[in-house]
Amino acid sequence: MAERRVAAIAPSRTELSLVRFENVGLRYGLGPEILRDLNFQIPAHSFQFLTGPSGAGKTSLLRLLFLSHRPTRGLVNLFGHDISQLGKDEIADLRKRIGIVLQDFRLLDHMTTYENVALPFRVMGRSESSYRKEVIDLLRWVGLGERMDALPPILSGGEKQRAAIARAVISRPQLLLADEPTGSVDPTLGRRLLRLFIELNKSGTAVIIATHDIGLMDQYEARRLVLHQGRLHVYE
Template sequence: MNHKTRTLGYRDGGPIVRFDKVGVTYGSGTQALRDVSFELESGGFYFLTGPSGAGKSTLLKLMYLALRPSVGQANLFGVNVGRASRNDLPLLRRKIGVVFQDFRLLPHLSVFENVAMPFRVRNVPLADYAEDVDDLLRWVGLGARIDALPETLSGGEQQRVAIARAVVGKPSLLIADEPTGNVDPDMGARIIRLFIELHKLGATVVIATHDLDLVRRSGAPVLRLEAGELTQAPNSSPLMKANL
């Protein structure tokens, strides 16, 4: 861990995410979250569930620093994000990988270039990451599409590019919004195995999903939202209880 991270207050082994009575109200007056409190331990594997409109997307935005709470306190890596400076936020974001439901690929960049973005924005030399990107694209079945533009890909292929981009830098916190929603069951199982492997390497994983069968089979702790309120929170053991 570098010196800058220590000055931000993060301690190994403590909660990587801690929300204390967090609420979010949008400008329209819509209250998306209310009085949400929970902790996610470093190195845990969690699912986020709940019906459409329950506030899952808002909760994920708080966790990947696209939003700040209206009330309450949200801490990531020991940092109160509501009070974090603009200089601190980029450092925190580098530790987070996100799989967006709408993919958010850059249309003018190739598959390889999209996946390599976490390295490119930090000016990492191509020689230091090219092999990792190639290997990961082959693993998700896109080795033959490495030079393709996003518009030429199917929805499932675009999703796999988005997943590869999120995990290639081995983030400390991986957040995925319905990562298996546009792929066939075999590829979905492969993607979940990839997340489990990252978890075994020390990443904290949070997956939002409507697939309750997947959640039950995993045995992993669950965050459940209903109408903006947390109705189920993880217990004291954040680790996987069963293999998928």
């Protein structure tokens, strides 16, 4: 096992929690609940790993946090808002404050790598002159400096993953959700990407990284959220 605490994670602070789940359950259609009785909070500025066996519901929990799924029951409070009381436009506004990296990447095939990563700024209505250097610098940092003009269909899986990560972090969201973000890259680049998440956390973003990699988690002093048989256990 790797030695613990080889890198410092910014400690949780005492500010109001960004996320609060109370007795939350989720099922698809008429099937059984795949998540049940979830009770936890995500403090502002915190860093945590989300883990558990395959099929435990990690991706489903991330989708609940991103508001792309509604819970079957229970309370989800995000950024101080009870999401059951919000309309479609209000939900869309809250999602702009969240960065997400899913395993299907969600890159737009008709846009270049540069354009995909710059998309959050375009949605905000910012001029390209105000963000171009920032986007280029980040693409170089994640090893895509030579692929800025490439379209997603010709990128490798690892390149798509790095582009998706760059797009998720470029606008410094209040909450970052990442599903197996180092799964398609070599260990050296994986550690580099983790440093990116750590620096983002130090600048104020709450980070949740879903991973199966116990060795990776053992290198960092961070809170762990463990899903098992549909329930969540929190280890500080």
